[in-house]
Amino acid sequence: MSTILYLAHTEADGTLGRNALEALTAAKALADGMGAELAAGIVGEDVQAAADSVAGCGAKFYGVSGPEFGQSRYASDVNACEALVKACGADVVVAPATARFSRSLPGVAVRVDGRVDTHCSAVSAKDGKPVAERWFYRQRMKGELSRDERPWIVTLSPGCYEQFGESGSAEVESVSAESASRTKVTGIKSPDVDEQTIRPDASMLFVTGAGWTKKQGDGQTHVKQAEGVILDFLTKTKSSLGSSKSLVDISGEGHEVISFLTHLHQVGQTGSTPRHPKGLATCCHGEEPHVVGWRFIKDRRAINTDASCGWAQGKADVLYVGDAFAIMEKVNELLNG
């Protein structure tokens, strides 16, 4: 009988993150579909609480724990995951595509002479065999793939499955692994809470395009005003902020820029492709590469002065033709009420 290993790591507070809980839903369905055994391997400083939180999945639990494994580092993570894969004799490994596992699991594939497919959007059983889906060429085309090499490690992007939530009491078999590393994690650097504008769990992505920094009807730019309008909307709606590449790159061309935008905000061909239920694009004028960033936004609306904008036609559900400054200021005013 095949063994499907669900692999996860704890977050700083000892829990399993959203992406990890989603990956368990996929792993369990895959095991059921293949008639395979389900094993669960968890890496973290202390894994018992995390294991208990998903004990209802019916897996046999393995854990690599200790203070050194609370840190997200390649050397210790790759050792821990290698040990877990070997401990349960996994044929297929399903794991969340977190930053931590995206860094380490490809190395695990080399260690165990397996193969890895990352950032998949689905994994399922077809005719009793595992198949995965993922996007290629920056979300422009989707492929369904399979392979014979084992172990096969599949990492799943966030937002593709429901979160697993059946808790219980888990008996965790402790697995030992080397923790030596020449790297020490010194902390997390992020903007102050009030300035944090990237919110992966937000229900809406608010995308700003280069139009916010261009000359307006009076022949002047109004970048400070734009900043106020954008931040006001983000604060009121707790949306996540995205930006077109052109707006982020303007800084390199000597133009006045929106001060809180960085490359981290960039969506699209060379940026991220976030998953949010809703997306509102403002002042964006992109074609296909630009739209790539919106591939996984379900409900899309746009505000633009050009009714024939290439981004909006066929890509957005609703296009409001108008001045984004005026409309968004009014939106903020109504949100106040």
Add this chain to the structure above:
Amino acid sequence: MSEFHIVVCGSIVPDPLQTLEPMQGPTGPALKNEMMLPAVLDPWAGHALFEAAELAKKYAGSKVWLVTLGPKAKLQQVMMNVAQKVPFEVVCVDGPASGFDDSFEVARVLSEAVEGIDGLDKGKLLLFGGWQSASRGSGAVMQMVGERLGVTEQFQGVDKLVVGDDGSLEVLERVEGGAWQASVCEGAPAVFGWATGELPEPPNNPQVGMQNMRLIMPALQQAKPADMGSSSLSFASVELPAQRRETRIVKDASVEDIAREIVEWVQS
């Protein structure tokens, strides 16, 4: 003072402005008219190369190699442009640059090419590359190249690398939620999968271009054909997403009406 041997792994991708369409090739999926599409150096590999050159400039005695796998003719076209940006030596492997190739096999070919670099001191090795690509986008190749070369200090989504006086490496890596994880590594060897970094694309410098091309042309002529192995990876389908939406265009409506509709939608 530290001295580094910086190896940048990077390939070519279709120009992002091109429309891409999949088709079934003799050995699996491919892009329609792939050889006709204009190509560029992968954007993330470009960031890695520019960061490498900047680092080499700061630390005397350092060297930069660009190790690249792709069709020789296309590599030559792309190198004509890239060579004008920053000084580097190139190691070319003649093979596919397809997004549908197995990342495991690509990593094997690249690691063998790195192993073959004359004069490379692995104790000084900083292995650079992109943390993603505009083709396969697996974000997996660099880790596997590093693992094959025995480099176990690895970083992905790197936006900043600062070398300390003692040769230590202070790194900022992107993590979830618009934040960076800060780490300090004792020193080389290490792997760095770059995100965008902090440097703009350097302007063309014809002098640098001429110097580079003196080494690039022979390297292209000597490029060995890649043995891509025998992966079992197979595709049941590769399709463009069919999702043209019926866009409702709201024009000639008042600012007030539009705003009200947006607010209702936001709060629904």
